[in-house]
Amino acid sequence: MRPTQAPFPHARFRRLRRTPALRNLTRQSELSVHDLIWPIFVSEPEGAVDIPSMPGVSRLTVEGAVRAAERAASLGIPAICLFPYTDPSLKTQLCEEAWNPDNLSNRAIRAIKSEVPEIAVMTDVALDPYNINGHDGIVRDGVIVNDESVAALVKMAVAQAESGADILGPSDMMDGRIGAMRAALEAAGHSDVTILSYAAKYSSGFYGPFRDAVGASGALVGDKNTYQMDPGNSDEALRLIERDLLEGADMVMVKPGMPYLDICRRVKDAFGVPTYAYQVSGEYAMLQAASANGWLDHDKVMFESLLAFKRAGCDGILTYFAPVVAERLRGIA
Ligand SMILES: NCc1[nH]cc(CCC(=O)O)c1CC(=O)O
Numbered sequence: 001m002r003p004t005q006a007p008f009p010h011a012r013f014r015r016l017r018r019t020p021a022l023r024n025l026t027r028q029s030e031l032s033v034h035d036l037i038w039p040i041f042v043s044e045p046e047g048a049v050d051i052p053s054m055p056g057v058s059r060l061t062v063e064g065a066v067r068a069a070e071r072a073a074s075l076g077i078p079a080i081c082l083f084p085y086t087d088p089s090l091k092t093q094l095c096e097e098a099w100n101p102d103n104l105s106n107r108a109i110r111a112i113k114s115e116v117p118e119i120a121v122m123t124d125v126a127l128d129p130y131n132i133n134g135h136d137g138i139v140r141d142g143v144i145v146n147d148e149s150v151a152a153l154v155k156m157a158v159a160q161a162e163s164g165a166d167i168l169g170p171s172d173m174m175d176g177r178i179g180a181m182r183a184a185l186e187a188a189g190h191s192d193v194t195i196l197s198y199a200a201k202y203s204s205g206f207y208g209p210f211r212d213a214v215g216a217s218g219a220l221v222g223d224k225n226t227y228q229m230d231p232g233n234s235d236e237a238l239r240l241i242e243r244d245l246l247e248g249a250d251m252v253m254v255k256p257g258m259p260y261l262d263i264c265r266r267v268k269d270a271f272g273v274p275t276y277a278y279q280v281s282g283e284y285a286m287l288q289a290a291s292a293n294g295w296l297d298h299d300k301v302m303f304e305s306l307l308a309f310k311r312a313g314c315d316g317i318l319t320y321f322a323p324v325v326a327e328r329l330r331g332i333a
Contacts, residue, residue: 029310031303033076033329037122037276038322040068041213042108043085053209054281055288057320059085065108068323069116075326079120079167081318082108085215086129094138095130099155105129106163113164122167122196123160125153125181134211134220136172137227144226150177157181161190169253171198173227182248196276197249200237200263203228206256206282213281237263238270245273253318256280258305261312268313277309279319299328 005011016026043049043059050058060068065082072080084105090097097103109121126136127149133139137149149172157168158181170177178197185193203225211217229236241252252271254263255278268275287305291298302321309317319325327333 029307031307031310031325031329033326034078035306035310035314035316036077036322036326037079037081037316037318038068038072038077039081039083039278039318039320040065041083041085042104044087044104051209051213053212053285054320055285055292056324057213057284059213062104062108062111066111066115069112069119069121071323072326073116073119075323075330075332077119077322077326079122080112081122081124081167081169082112083124083210083214084108084129085213088215088219091130091132091219093132095127095152098127098130098152099159101159101162103159106159109160109163109165120166121164122169123165125157125160125168125170125177126172127152127156128216128220129214132219134216134218136224137174139221142222146174146176149174150180153177154180154184158184158188158190161185161188161193165193167194167196167251169196169198171201171255173198173201173224173229176247178244178249179247194250195248196251196253197244198255198278199241199244199249199252200254200260200267201228202231202256202260204231204256204259204280204282206259206280208282209285210281231259234263234266238266241267241271241273245271250274251276251315253278254314256283257309257317258283261308264309264312264314274315275313276316276318277312277314279305279309279317279321281320284320303328 016022041059042065048058048060048064069080082105112121128134128136135144137144153172251274253276254260257277257279264277287301290296306317
Protein backbone atom coordinates (compact mmCIF):
# COMPACT_ATOMS: atom_id res chain seq x y z
CA MET A 1 0.00 0.00 0.00
CA ARG A 2 1.23 3.52 -0.83
CA PRO A 3 -0.73 6.16 1.08
CA THR A 4 -1.53 9.18 -1.07
CA GLN A 5 -2.10 12.51 0.56
CA ALA A 6 -2.39 16.13 -0.33
CA PRO A 7 -0.02 18.63 1.28
CA PHE A 8 -1.18 20.64 4.31
CA PRO A 9 -3.61 22.36 4.59
CA HIS A 10 -5.45 20.49 1.85
CA ALA A 11 -4.89 17.38 3.94
CA ARG A 12 -5.73 17.67 7.62
CA PHE A 13 -5.80 14.30 9.36
CA ARG A 14 -7.74 15.69 12.31
CA ARG A 15 -10.80 16.24 10.08
CA LEU A 16 -11.69 12.56 10.28
CA ARG A 17 -11.03 12.36 14.01
CA ARG A 18 -13.29 15.28 14.95
CA THR A 19 -16.47 13.44 16.04
CA PRO A 20 -17.38 9.94 17.24
CA ALA A 21 -19.47 9.50 14.09
CA LEU A 22 -16.51 10.20 11.82
CA ARG A 23 -14.21 8.03 13.92
CA ASN A 24 -16.72 5.16 13.86
CA LEU A 25 -17.09 5.52 10.12
CA THR A 26 -13.38 5.37 9.39
CA ARG A 27 -12.20 2.78 11.94
CA GLN A 28 -10.43 -0.09 10.17
CA SER A 29 -10.58 -2.84 12.81
CA GLU A 30 -13.28 -3.68 15.32
CA LEU A 31 -13.68 -6.17 18.10
CA SER A 32 -16.82 -8.31 18.18
CA VAL A 33 -18.04 -11.00 20.58
CA HIS A 34 -17.64 -13.38 17.64
CA ASP A 35 -13.87 -12.91 17.84
CA LEU A 36 -13.61 -14.44 21.30
CA ILE A 37 -12.59 -17.87 22.56
CA TRP A 38 -12.87 -18.16 26.34
CA PRO A 39 -10.29 -20.41 28.08
CA ILE A 40 -11.57 -21.90 31.35
CA PHE A 41 -10.00 -24.14 33.99
CA VAL A 42 -11.83 -27.22 35.23
CA SER A 43 -11.11 -29.15 38.42
CA GLU A 44 -12.81 -31.49 40.85
CA PRO A 45 -14.40 -32.29 43.16
CA GLU A 46 -14.76 -29.20 45.39
CA GLY A 47 -16.29 -25.88 44.31
CA ALA A 48 -14.68 -23.02 42.44
CA VAL A 49 -11.14 -22.17 43.53
CA ASP A 50 -9.64 -18.73 42.84
CA ILE A 51 -6.28 -18.53 41.07
CA PRO A 52 -4.26 -15.86 42.92
CA SER A 53 -2.05 -14.93 39.95
CA MET A 54 -5.09 -14.54 37.69
CA PRO A 55 -7.50 -12.19 39.52
CA GLY A 56 -11.07 -12.80 38.34
CA VAL A 57 -10.37 -16.35 37.13
CA SER A 58 -11.20 -19.51 39.08
CA ARG A 59 -11.04 -23.21 38.51
CA LEU A 60 -14.56 -24.47 37.93
CA THR A 61 -16.23 -27.79 38.56
CA VAL A 62 -17.77 -29.64 35.59
CA GLU A 63 -21.11 -28.16 36.61
CA GLY A 64 -19.47 -24.72 36.80
CA ALA A 65 -18.03 -25.26 33.32
CA VAL A 66 -21.51 -25.98 31.97
CA ARG A 67 -22.77 -22.75 33.57
CA ALA A 68 -19.83 -20.88 32.03
CA ALA A 69 -20.69 -22.34 28.63
CA GLU A 70 -24.29 -21.17 29.05
CA ARG A 71 -23.09 -17.70 29.97
CA ALA A 72 -20.75 -17.64 26.97
CA ALA A 73 -23.45 -18.84 24.59
CA SER A 74 -25.94 -16.26 25.87
CA LEU A 75 -23.36 -13.53 25.22
CA GLY A 76 -22.68 -14.79 21.69
CA ILE A 77 -19.15 -16.04 22.42
CA PRO A 78 -18.65 -18.80 19.82
CA ALA A 79 -16.20 -21.05 21.64
CA ILE A 80 -14.95 -22.09 25.04
CA CYS A 81 -11.59 -23.80 25.60
CA LEU A 82 -11.09 -26.32 28.42
CA PHE A 83 -7.98 -26.76 30.55
CA PRO A 84 -8.11 -29.43 33.23
CA TYR A 85 -6.47 -29.28 36.63
CA THR A 86 -5.53 -32.91 37.16
CA ASP A 87 -5.36 -34.55 40.55
CA PRO A 88 -1.61 -35.12 41.17
CA SER A 89 -2.30 -38.78 41.99
CA LEU A 90 -3.36 -39.31 38.34
CA LYS A 91 -0.09 -38.03 36.88
CA THR A 92 2.29 -40.66 35.51
CA GLN A 93 5.42 -40.85 33.41
CA LEU A 94 3.48 -42.13 30.38
CA CYS A 95 0.52 -39.78 30.95
CA GLU A 96 -2.13 -42.48 30.43
CA GLU A 97 -4.84 -40.32 32.01
CA ALA A 98 -4.60 -38.07 28.92
CA TRP A 99 -6.58 -40.51 26.76
CA ASN A 100 -8.88 -41.89 29.46
CA PRO A 101 -12.36 -41.45 27.93
CA ASP A 102 -13.64 -40.52 31.38
CA ASN A 103 -10.94 -38.08 32.37
CA LEU A 104 -12.04 -34.71 33.70
CA SER A 105 -11.64 -32.90 30.41
CA ASN A 106 -13.62 -35.50 28.43
CA ARG A 107 -16.39 -35.52 31.01
CA ALA A 108 -16.56 -31.74 30.83
CA ILE A 109 -16.74 -31.84 27.01
CA ARG A 110 -19.67 -34.28 27.15
CA ALA A 111 -21.48 -32.30 29.84
CA ILE A 112 -21.15 -29.04 27.91
CA LYS A 113 -22.10 -30.54 24.54
CA SER A 114 -25.19 -32.18 26.00
CA GLU A 115 -26.43 -29.04 27.76
CA VAL A 116 -25.13 -26.24 25.53
CA PRO A 117 -24.74 -27.90 22.12
CA GLU A 118 -24.54 -24.62 20.23
CA ILE A 119 -21.20 -23.57 21.72
CA ALA A 120 -18.00 -24.85 20.11
CA VAL A 121 -15.83 -26.72 22.60
CA MET A 122 -12.09 -26.45 22.11
CA THR A 123 -9.55 -28.62 23.90
CA ASP A 124 -5.86 -28.55 24.69
CA VAL A 125 -3.84 -31.43 23.26
CA ALA A 126 -0.64 -31.68 25.31
CA LEU A 127 0.51 -34.03 28.03
CA ASP A 128 1.51 -31.51 30.70
CA PRO A 129 -1.59 -31.81 32.91
CA TYR A 130 -1.01 -35.57 33.14
CA ASN A 131 2.76 -35.70 33.29
CA ILE A 132 4.71 -36.17 36.52
CA ASN A 133 7.44 -34.13 34.80
CA GLY A 134 5.13 -31.29 33.83
CA HIS A 135 6.26 -31.47 30.20
CA ASP A 136 4.03 -31.46 27.12
CA GLY A 137 5.67 -34.67 25.86
CA ILE A 138 6.86 -37.94 27.37
CA VAL A 139 10.22 -37.71 29.14
CA ARG A 140 12.79 -40.51 28.88
CA ASP A 141 16.20 -40.09 30.51
CA GLY A 142 15.66 -36.36 30.70
CA VAL A 143 14.78 -36.05 26.99
CA ILE A 144 11.32 -35.09 25.71
CA VAL A 145 10.90 -37.83 23.11
CA ASN A 146 9.09 -36.73 19.98
CA ASP A 147 7.58 -39.73 18.20
CA GLU A 148 6.38 -41.57 21.29
CA SER A 149 4.78 -38.30 22.47
CA VAL A 150 3.01 -37.92 19.12
CA ALA A 151 1.54 -41.43 19.46
CA ALA A 152 0.21 -40.50 22.91
CA LEU A 153 -1.12 -37.15 21.70
CA VAL A 154 -2.98 -38.86 18.88
CA LYS A 155 -4.77 -41.12 21.38
CA MET A 156 -5.60 -38.07 23.46
CA ALA A 157 -6.95 -36.18 20.43
CA VAL A 158 -9.15 -39.09 19.32
CA ALA A 159 -10.58 -39.46 22.85
CA GLN A 160 -11.47 -35.76 22.85
CA ALA A 161 -13.11 -36.07 19.44
CA GLU A 162 -15.08 -39.10 20.67
CA SER A 163 -16.28 -36.99 23.59
CA GLY A 164 -17.67 -34.38 21.19
CA ALA A 165 -14.95 -31.71 20.96
CA ASP A 166 -15.41 -29.37 17.99
CA ILE A 167 -11.91 -27.87 17.91
CA LEU A 168 -8.73 -29.66 18.95
CA GLY A 169 -5.91 -27.39 20.04
CA PRO A 170 -2.55 -29.16 19.91
CA SER A 171 -0.29 -26.97 22.07
CA ASP A 172 2.52 -29.47 22.52
CA MET A 173 4.93 -28.38 19.73
CA MET A 174 6.07 -31.91 18.86
CA ASP A 175 6.98 -32.45 15.20
CA GLY A 176 4.53 -34.33 13.00
CA ARG A 177 1.59 -34.30 15.37
CA ILE A 178 -0.89 -32.50 13.15
CA GLY A 179 -0.55 -34.99 10.30
CA ALA A 180 -0.74 -37.94 12.67
CA MET A 181 -3.84 -36.54 14.38
CA ARG A 182 -5.55 -35.69 11.12
CA ALA A 183 -4.99 -39.22 9.78
CA ALA A 184 -6.26 -40.80 13.01
CA LEU A 185 -9.34 -38.56 13.07
CA GLU A 186 -10.20 -39.48 9.48
CA ALA A 187 -9.71 -43.17 10.24
CA ALA A 188 -11.93 -42.95 13.33
CA GLY A 189 -14.77 -41.25 11.43
CA HIS A 190 -14.16 -37.77 12.84
CA SER A 191 -13.55 -36.02 9.55
CA ASP A 192 -15.46 -32.91 10.70
CA VAL A 193 -13.42 -32.25 13.82
CA THR A 194 -11.30 -29.14 13.32
CA ILE A 195 -7.71 -28.56 14.38
CA LEU A 196 -6.54 -25.16 15.58
CA SER A 197 -2.81 -25.71 15.74
CA TYR A 198 -0.72 -23.84 18.28
CA ALA A 199 1.74 -23.65 15.41
CA ALA A 200 3.90 -20.72 16.50
CA LYS A 201 4.17 -21.20 20.22
CA TYR A 202 7.09 -19.53 21.91
CA SER A 203 8.96 -20.64 25.00
CA SER A 204 7.67 -17.80 27.12
CA GLY A 205 7.80 -16.41 30.62
CA PHE A 206 4.22 -15.24 30.17
CA TYR A 207 2.76 -18.71 30.86
CA GLY A 208 3.59 -18.61 34.58
CA PRO A 209 0.10 -17.96 36.01
CA PHE A 210 -1.40 -20.64 33.72
CA ARG A 211 0.98 -23.24 35.11
CA ASP A 212 -0.26 -22.28 38.60
CA ALA A 213 -3.85 -22.63 37.40
CA VAL A 214 -3.41 -26.16 36.03
CA GLY A 215 -1.09 -27.23 38.83
CA ALA A 216 1.90 -27.80 36.54
CA SER A 217 4.28 -25.23 38.07
CA GLY A 218 5.50 -27.54 40.83
CA ALA A 219 5.77 -30.51 38.49
CA LEU A 220 7.80 -28.90 35.69
CA VAL A 221 11.39 -30.09 35.62
CA GLY A 222 13.60 -27.73 33.60
CA ASP A 223 12.19 -25.63 30.76
CA LYS A 224 10.38 -26.14 27.44
CA ASN A 225 13.13 -24.74 25.22
CA THR A 226 13.70 -27.94 23.24
CA TYR A 227 10.20 -27.89 21.78
CA GLN A 228 8.73 -24.40 22.13
CA MET A 229 10.13 -21.65 19.90
CA ASP A 230 12.97 -19.31 20.70
CA PRO A 231 11.61 -15.75 21.19
CA GLY A 232 14.23 -14.39 18.81
CA ASN A 233 12.84 -16.27 15.81
CA SER A 234 10.37 -15.02 13.25
CA ASP A 235 10.94 -16.90 9.94
CA GLU A 236 10.67 -20.20 11.82
CA ALA A 237 7.09 -19.27 12.76
CA LEU A 238 6.17 -19.10 9.07
CA ARG A 239 7.81 -22.45 8.39
CA LEU A 240 5.90 -24.05 11.27
CA ILE A 241 2.60 -22.55 10.17
CA GLU A 242 3.12 -23.78 6.61
CA ARG A 243 4.12 -27.24 7.88
CA ASP A 244 1.01 -27.52 10.07
CA LEU A 245 -1.28 -26.31 7.27
CA LEU A 246 0.17 -28.88 4.91
CA GLU A 247 -0.43 -31.56 7.56
CA GLY A 248 -4.11 -30.64 7.85
CA ALA A 249 -4.56 -27.83 10.37
CA ASP A 250 -7.73 -25.79 9.69
CA MET A 251 -6.70 -22.78 11.75
CA VAL A 252 -3.45 -21.59 13.30
CA MET A 253 -2.41 -19.76 16.43
CA VAL A 254 0.37 -17.47 17.57
CA LYS A 255 1.16 -17.57 21.27
CA PRO A 256 1.73 -15.50 23.42
CA GLY A 257 -0.12 -12.58 21.89
CA MET A 258 0.91 -9.02 22.62
CA PRO A 259 4.69 -9.55 22.52
CA TYR A 260 4.28 -11.37 19.17
CA LEU A 261 1.97 -9.12 17.16
CA ASP A 262 4.61 -8.92 14.43
CA ILE A 263 4.27 -12.69 13.99
CA CYS A 264 0.47 -12.43 13.75
CA ARG A 265 0.80 -9.91 10.95
CA ARG A 266 3.40 -11.93 9.06
CA VAL A 267 1.31 -15.11 9.33
CA LYS A 268 -1.87 -13.45 8.10
CA ASP A 269 -0.10 -11.75 5.21
CA ALA A 270 1.75 -14.90 4.18
CA PHE A 271 -1.06 -17.48 4.37
CA GLY A 272 -4.43 -15.75 4.70
CA VAL A 273 -5.78 -18.59 6.84
CA PRO A 274 -7.96 -18.29 9.95
CA THR A 275 -5.39 -16.93 12.40
CA TYR A 276 -5.75 -16.62 16.18
CA ALA A 277 -3.67 -15.23 18.98
CA TYR A 278 -3.65 -16.36 22.58
CA GLN A 279 -3.58 -13.48 25.04
CA VAL A 280 -1.96 -15.68 27.64
CA SER A 281 -2.18 -15.80 31.41
CA GLY A 282 0.81 -13.51 32.00
CA GLU A 283 -0.58 -10.84 29.72
CA TYR A 284 -3.89 -11.04 31.55
CA ALA A 285 -2.13 -10.95 34.93
CA MET A 286 -0.12 -7.84 33.97
CA LEU A 287 -3.18 -5.90 32.89
CA GLN A 288 -5.23 -7.01 35.90
CA ALA A 289 -2.48 -6.20 38.37
CA ALA A 290 -1.81 -2.75 36.96
CA SER A 291 -5.54 -2.01 36.81
CA ALA A 292 -6.04 -3.19 40.40
CA ASN A 293 -3.31 -0.77 41.47
CA GLY A 294 -5.03 2.06 39.67
CA TRP A 295 -2.08 2.41 37.28
CA LEU A 296 -4.07 1.52 34.18
CA ASP A 297 -7.73 1.94 33.24
CA HIS A 298 -9.01 -1.65 33.17
CA ASP A 299 -11.58 -1.41 30.40
CA LYS A 300 -9.46 0.81 28.20
CA VAL A 301 -6.46 -1.50 28.23
CA MET A 302 -8.65 -4.60 27.94
CA PHE A 303 -10.27 -3.28 24.75
CA GLU A 304 -7.09 -1.77 23.35
CA SER A 305 -5.08 -4.95 23.91
CA LEU A 306 -7.73 -7.05 22.16
CA LEU A 307 -8.29 -4.64 19.30
CA ALA A 308 -4.54 -4.78 18.65
CA PHE A 309 -4.92 -8.44 17.63
CA LYS A 310 -7.60 -7.57 15.10
CA ARG A 311 -5.43 -4.79 13.71
CA ALA A 312 -2.52 -7.24 13.45
CA GLY A 313 -4.65 -9.47 11.23
CA CYS A 314 -6.06 -12.02 13.67
CA ASP A 315 -9.53 -13.44 13.16
CA GLY A 316 -9.99 -14.08 16.84
CA ILE A 317 -8.39 -14.16 20.27
CA LEU A 318 -8.26 -16.63 23.12
CA THR A 319 -8.62 -14.39 26.16
CA TYR A 320 -9.50 -14.69 29.83
CA PHE A 321 -11.28 -11.35 29.42
CA ALA A 322 -13.83 -12.98 27.08
CA PRO A 323 -16.97 -12.90 29.27
CA VAL A 324 -16.26 -9.42 30.66
CA VAL A 325 -15.44 -7.91 27.31
CA ALA A 326 -18.50 -9.60 25.77
CA GLU A 327 -20.70 -8.05 28.45
CA ARG A 328 -19.24 -4.63 27.74
CA LEU A 329 -19.71 -5.11 23.99
CA ARG A 330 -23.32 -6.12 24.61
CA GLY A 331 -23.80 -3.16 26.94
CA ILE A 332 -24.78 -5.44 29.82
CA ALA A 333 -22.23 -4.48 32.47
N1 LIG B 1 0.15 -27.29 26.99
C1 LIG B 1 0.49 -26.28 27.75
C2 LIG B 1 -0.17 -24.97 27.60
N2 LIG B 1 -1.35 -24.73 26.94
C3 LIG B 1 -1.63 -23.38 27.12
C4 LIG B 1 -0.61 -22.82 27.87
C5 LIG B 1 -0.47 -21.41 28.33
C6 LIG B 1 -1.69 -20.56 28.38
C7 LIG B 1 -1.56 -19.34 29.21
O1 LIG B 1 -0.47 -18.98 29.71
O2 LIG B 1 -2.58 -18.66 29.37
C8 LIG B 1 0.31 -23.80 28.16
C9 LIG B 1 1.50 -23.57 29.02
C10 LIG B 1 2.81 -24.05 28.61
O3 LIG B 1 3.08 -24.29 27.44
O4 LIG B 1 3.61 -24.22 29.52
